[in-house]
Amino acid sequence: MRSATAIVILLLSLSTACAQSPKASDVPALSGDKAMEHVRAQVAFGPRPPGSPALEKCRNYIIERLRDHGYTVEQDAFEANTPYGAKKMVNLIGRKGTGDRGIIALASHYDSKYMEGKQFVGANDGASSTGLLLELARVLAGASAPLDYWFLFLDGEEAFVEWSTFDSTYGSRHLARRWKQEGTAAKVRALILLDMIGDRNLDILKEYNSTRWLVDLVWEAGAKAGVSEILSPVQAAIEDDHIPFLDVGIPSVDIIDLNYGPGNSYHHTLSDTLDKVSPESMEKTGRLVLMLLSMLQERFARK
Ligand code: ZN
Numbered sequence: 001m002r003s004a005t006a007i008v009i010l011l012l013s014l015s016t017a018c019a020q021s022p023k024a025s026d027v028p029a030l031s032g033d034k035a036m037e038h039v040r041a042q043v044a045f046g047p048r049p050p051g052s053p054a055l056e057k058c059r060n061y062i063i064e065r066l067r068d069h070g071y072t073v074e075q076d077a078f079e080a081n082t083p084y085g086a087k088k089m090v091n092l093i094g095r096k097g098t099g100d101r102g103i104i105a106l107a108s109h110y111d112s113k114y115m116e117g118k119q120f121v122g123a124n125d126g127a128s129s130t131g132l133l134l135e136l137a138r139v140l141a142g143a144s145a146p147l148d149y150w151f152l153f154l155d156g157e158e159a160f161v162e163w164s165t166f167d168s169t170y171g172s173r174h175l176a177r178r179w180k181q182e183g184t185a186a187k188v189r190a191l192i193l194l195d196m197i198g199d200r201n202l203d204i205l206k207e208y209n210s211t212r213w214l215v216d217l218v219w220e221a222g223a224k225a226g227v228s229e230i231l232s233p234v235q236a237a238i239e240d241d242h243i244p245f246l247d248v249g250i251p252s253v254d255i256i257d258l259n260y261g262p263g264n265s266y267h268h269t270l271s272d273t274l275d276k277v278s279p280e281s282m283e284k285t286g287r288l289v290l291m292l293l294s295m296l297q298e299r300f301a302r303k
Contacts, residue, residue, distance in 0.1 A: 030139045030290060032283030038065070038131030039198065039282075042110075043121045043274050049114035050080070050156045050170070051087045058110060059090060062153050065134050066094035069141040071151070076178070080170040082160050089155035091171045094137060097148035099184065104296055105150045105191040105250075106289070108133045109157030109171065109241055113268055123274045124260060125267065126157075128198025132282045136289060145297045147189060157241050169241050176244035185245075189300050190214060191252040192292065193242045196267075197285040198277035199257050203232035204285070207254040210242060214253035217299075221292035227284040234259070255285065 041061055042048065048055040063073050071094035079086050092110075108129035112122030121127070130153060137151050156170030179185040192214075197204070206215055222231045242252040260266045266276055 030135060030283060030286040032279030032281075032286070034138065035128075035131040035135040035282040035286065036277070036279040038134045039123060039127045039277055040274065042127040042130060043123050047115070047118075047120050048110070048112040048122065048126065049158070049160075050082075050089050050111050055111060055155070059092065059153075062092055062110065062130070062134065066092070066137055066151065069138050071096055071137065071141070076171075076175055078174045080156055080174070081166075082156075082170070083167055084160055087156070087170075089170055089174070091155050091175050092151075092153040093175075094151040094153075095148065096141075099148050099150065099187050102147040102300060103150050103184075103188045104147050104293060105152055105188050105245075106133055106136060107152035107154060107172075107191060107193045107241060108195065109155070110153045111155050111158055111171075113158035114160050115268075118270060120268075120270060120272065121274075122272055123277045124196050124198045124272050128196065128277050128282060129194035132194060132197060132286055132289075135282070136286060139286075139290070140293075145293075146301045147297055149293070150188075154241050163239070168239070169244055172241035172244040176248045176250070179250075180248040185248045185250055188245075188250045190296055191242060191245045191250050192289060193240060193252060193254045193256075194285065194289070195240055195254060195256040196260060197255060197257060198282050199260050200276060200278040200281060201259075202230040202257050202278070202281040202284065203234070203259050204230055204255055204257050205232050205238075205259070206235040207238050207240075207256060208235055209237050209239070209246065210253040211246070211251040214251055217295055218253055218255060218288070218292060221295055222288050224295075225284075225287045225291040227288050230281065230284050230288070232257075232259070255289070
């Protein structure tokens with residue numbers, strides 16, 4: 001993803017508690033160590049740019065894990081026009097239920113950035129959010145809630161050459177367009193995108209391309225889940241996989257830390273390795289997301 005502007009604001013978010021809202025104890029247990037196992041597995045495949053044999057192995061790994069937990073997996077294959085010509089890409093959609101009662105989508109990109117001749121493994125950028133999403137899929141496999149959870153593993157988020165509207169977010173642009181045409185977009189009540197949430201020094205920023213009420217709910221969920229320390233007062237507009245979904249009218253939020261290493265020096269560099277990723281950071285993010293999901297279910301159950 002790309003950061004367009006970053007403005008530090010001085011105001012810390014003040015979260016307000018609501019009497020009927022769920023408590024931290026209501027949500028199922030989630031394991032940062034289990035998420036970390038998925039990160040290790042992905043990194044072991046090596047660099048995973050779109051169309052690579054390593055990404056295909058990674059895709060099969062994700063499909064197997066989702067099926068293990070009883071999800072139906074749709075493979076949304078398409079061809080994308082990139083600066084290197086046509087590339088085959090595949091989004092994965094793990095789901096239970098038809099979505100007719102409404103959908104909450106949880107998303108991560110699973111490709112790693114193509115870097116010619118370099119062993120860029122994207123331990124945080126790609127693998128951490130994908131690992132956490134798989135762990136969330138495990139925890140939520142038995143959930144019976146008004147809205148269905150759909151898990152999106154998006155291909156081709158990264159730019160091949162230089163980030164632009166045409167060279168980035170290939171998978172999300174394809175899927176959002178398809179969902180709009182098919183009428184699925186209207187059923188998605190909220191989309192929660194995770195990106196780079198494994199950083200040892202986690203500071204999730206307030207992303208202001210995101211839907212405002214969802215951003216506010218993320219901060220409220222962080223306080224309720226007791227993990228406010230991972231939320232930063234920094235505000236920035238980030239271009240990421242949530243943009244195409246916002247463009248088709250789906251309320252969406254990007255939960256992202258774009259302050260990775262000193263001066264963001266681990267981002268898109270060979271320093272983005274396993275040792276920089278922390279199970280604790282993923283677990284805290286996961287707890288926040290589970291709380292957010294409870295709050296969303298309650299919010300939409302009332303409507
Ligand atoms: Zn990236």
